Amino acid sequence: MRTQLLLLFFCTIAAPVMAQQDTTWHHKKCAVVLTYDDALDVDLDHAIPVLDSLGLKASFYLSGYSGSLHNRTDEWRAIAKNGHELGNHTFFHPCLGKLPGRDFVTPDYDLNNYSFGRITDEIKMANTLLKAIDGKTARTFAFPCGDTKIRDSFYLAPVMPQFVAARGTQHEMPLISQVHLENIGCYAVNNQSGDEMIAWVKQAMSTHGLLVFLFHGIGGGHPINVTMDAHSQLLHFLQQHQNEIWIAPMIEVAEYIKQVNPGK
Structure with a gap:
């Protein structure tokens, strides 16, 4: 009788904990967000075909000056219609x-030379451009180079109400209760192998964290690069483990975090 009572006691205590783990990320072990910066041709040529073939959705952070955005607007509009997110990466990427x-930063686009009015106008202008492409108003932001401040002040503050969340570049894999939506960290990919990136995913699965990938070049197109094979290996692993991993664009994950943690 005593043993039965002890078992009942431990089951009663453990049940809420198990329930919390089971429902943290849509009943899955972790959340993974795939983000791609700078509106590059390789996003359309190399990343999108693999993503679409596997049914995975990602976030693409576009800067208005991008030649690819200018020359291939219809293709960017098409990926938005197909469920991918187009996010704000400012107009001139300061x-x-x-x-x-x-060394690539010129004086004209050095954030040290920006005023708050200038960066605010640039961000609003980028939002207007993106709305003209995808017709949407709900959006997330990504800080160019991960720089968040002008003269020690958080420059997104005046326009933060226009965004669901913003992605930075600090290296972190937070629990859902630890996510700071105004500056979500990520794991920036720079020549990692497929196995190395999959190891990050396995860590997120074991710790029930949020893992955000930051890609630039995919098989070229940018000095910060990952091979097409490594990128494909990661995406295939994610697709094969969708029963354990919630994979979604940043805006969907951020909106879900707000629902789970209203205080955010």
């Missing part, structure tokens, strides 16, 4: 200059 590896 970054902080005078930092190691930032």
Whole structure:
């Protein structure tokens, strides 16, 4: 009788914990968001065919100055209609200059030389352009180069109400209760192998965290690159484990986090 009572006690205590784990990410172990920056031709030529063949949806962060966005607008509009997210990556992709590896930053687009009014106008202008392409108003943002401040002030603050969430570049894999929607971290991919990226996914599965991938070049197209084979290997692993992993665009995951944690 005593043993039965002890079992009943432990089952009663464990049930809410198990239920919380089971429902954290739509009854799955973790959430994975695939993000692609800078509106590159390789997104359309190399990433989209694999994503669509596997039925996976991703977020593409577009900067208005992109030649691909100008030359292939109809293709970008088509991927939005097919369920992929088009996110705001500003109009001219300003970054902080005078930092190691930032030789590509010109004085005209050095965030050190920006005013709050200028960055706000640029972000709003990018939103207008994206709405003209996909017809949507709900959107997420990605900080170019992961830079979030102008002179020690968070520059997205004036327009944050226009976004569901924003993605930064800090290395993290948070629990759903730990996600900061104004600056969600990610794992930036730079020549990692398929096995290395899959190991990140397995870590997220074991810790019930949110794993955001940040891609630039896919088989070329950008100095920050990953091979097409490694990219394909990761996506096939995700597709094969969809019963355990929730894979969705950033905007869907962010909206879900808000529902689960209203205070966010």
